[in-house]
Amino acid sequence: NAGVTQTPKFQVLKTGQSMTLQCAQDMNHNSMYWYRQDPGMGLRLIYYSASEGTTDKGEVPNGYNVSRLNKREFSLRLESAAPSQTSVYFCAGAGGGGYEQYFGPGTRLTVT
């Protein structure tokens, strides 16, 4: 099992460009999450999907949109990137009886 996978691993964008971060899991997770991690700020929840077909805002949703394409896939879209969105983005999945979350390897995004 690959677990939770994310693409791309690295990305550089110019201000105003758009992009989609992809996340997929093969662990039969019901819930999926997108976080960003910044120095001194810890992990902050952007959006989550408690189950297939539902999505909800987390702590820092502004500037982002998400799609839960099916049970396996949960994507994060930046419509018009800003330098403040420079961060490391992690996708996570959970479910199957417990609330523990398992993280993907992350995407390091730089917006210039």
Next chain:
Amino acid sequence: QKEVEQNSGPLSVPEGAIASLNCTYSDRGSQSFFWYRQYSGKSPELIMFIYSNGDKEDGRFTAQLNKASQYVSLLIRDSQPSDSATYLCAVTGSGGSNYKLTFGKGTLLTVNP
């Protein structure tokens, strides 16, 4: 605002010693508690979870939970240089938010050979 507080460190211990990492949380309704290890440049890795008051042991790791004091800790026995990492405490929300985790900012642990 639900909060999870950790001492940011760095916590420095000699090889072979016991490292003690602490975490307090504000939501009295939280039911599930997790410890993640994060090496520099890597993603968080789940190492322990605990749901009931008391101790839970797994190899060199022991998680301790005291819900009355809203306190959870992680002990690492016989610390090794490979344990050097940032340790994140995470807590579920209460009620309908029990599938969301709130993370502390982490404690940086350095184990000196």
